[in-house]
Amino acid sequence: MRYSGFKVIKEALTGHKGWKPAWRDPEPKAQYDVVVIGGGGHGLATAHYLAKVYGQRNVAVIEKGWIGGGNVGRNTTIIRSNYLLDGNEPFYEFSLKLWEGLEQDLNYNAMVSQRGIINLIHSDAQRDAFTRRGNAMILNGADAELLDAEQVRKEYPYLNFNDARFPIKGGLMQRRGGTVRHDAVAWGYARSADSHGVDIIQNCEVTGFRIEDGKCLGVETSKGFIGAGKVGCAVAGNSGRVMGMADIRLPIESHVLQAFVSEGLKPVLPGVITFGAGHFYVSQSDKGGLVFGGDIDGYNTYAQRGNLPVVEDVCEGGMALMPMIGRARLLRMWGGIMDMSMDGSPIIDRTPVEGLYFNGGWCYGGFKATPASGYCFAHLLARNEPHPTATAYRLDRFRTGRMIDEKGAGNQPNLH
Amino acid sequence: MIIDHPLLGPRDSSEFVYLGDASLIDRPDWQAENAAEAFYDYAYLRDNPAGEHRELWFHESGDRSWLVVTRNTMTHEISKVELARDVARAQGRSK
């Protein structure tokens, strides 16, 4: 069923009796060409592009809970392509371009809103670093603008410009960045994949792999064995646990990231802003809530909740940047489990087990990557070779010294 | 989280800095045949378990000792806290 304005009017006039579930709820078949583990944004996007772009329709997505219950439904919805390094920037710019055409591609309103993102500058050194980053972005075909303090003030007059310690000196603006309705991304990809014949199997946990002579033949699940020509693993925060079942140790630690939403307020924040002196970022949802967050808690965890010291730290960041935020009441807070890699960059690659492929290490920035991650993982699964924009995301780059470390923080996941 | 420091008693975890898996105490022998492989494993690969995890915490805003904390990564429950120095010595490292 295609969605359209015409369809909405027709349904309104006929008592809304013609809407159908957006995807089926099938029982798993005995064998698929490709099984994708994980019904988050990345797994569902992979299935969509496998079916639509690469013509692979005998595909299943296997999700232990309900689709969209993981990080894709927990993130702060920011999309951008403001990276510095060659291994990253073409990939994220590819992703941003896919976001720009996503709703037409999926026939689904994902509320893609290119409201702009500003990384604030507080010192001369930071201006130099952001100027360099902006140039790297432009060289890779992305957009970037260096704003001075007055230009930032025009859009955000209430920020704490004259703070003695962290005065705001300007910002690096990417106008094509913004936010997207995160749940709608999962649902839109699911609906499209399903309409191309992909089976989305919920409430089905992968509990092991069947591996013979170094080749993966399928997955053991809570609904029995499911055979597969190829298996792609896209389980984000659970990467260590799932790949551990294939005896593969990863350059990844699982950490919790928290997010916060205030009560609904009148429109006050036109775009996304990030504080450059601490770790704090904020935007306003279309319902009016201020959506904000900061650092990860910093210790290994699989519990989808964090602790109070980080709550305090995030709120201090908010008060330092935007003192009026102190008048808003907090409505909700929650946590999601991040697959923090050793260089802060992701992995999309084959594994030492034939027929088993891995997608993970997205850290706290994998939502913006969803379309490109799905596209590139589908390319890898269909062609057995990396997509041109994802050639640097090798699993063995830590062995060969080809790290992609945007922050230059080294092999310490909680510093990325 | 409250870490029950063996010398100082219960302290808030925000006084500490987290490093990672306690296996980082076992630095490989740089002269061994397989040193390159062993250092790759040591520096980059992690078990990352869901459940009990032995990990290194540094009491930066306190007595600056390193601790080995045994903590459940599913519940955040801490079951054991040792001085890293004692753990390393028991493993035959240093004097």
Ligand SMILES: Cc1cc2nc3c(=O)[nH]c(=O)nc-3n(C[C@H](O)[C@H](O)[C@H](O)COP(=O)(O)OP(=O)(O)OC[C@H]3O[C@@H](n4cnc5c(N)ncnc54)[C@H](O)[C@@H]3O)c2cc1C
């Ligand atoms: C608080 C927070 C804020 C964030 N903010 C941003 C942001 O502003 N911008 C941005 O770009 N990124 C952000 N991120 C990161 C982003 O959300 C993630 O990197 C991304 O969603 C991960 O990919 P995914 O959607 O596929 O993951 P998930 O939605 O977590 O999907 C993985 C799925 O695998 C399933 N699974 C796990 N184990 C098994 C198993 N054994 N069998 C079957 N299924 C299994 C899980 O149930 C889950 O549904 C944020 C994350 C959090 C938590």
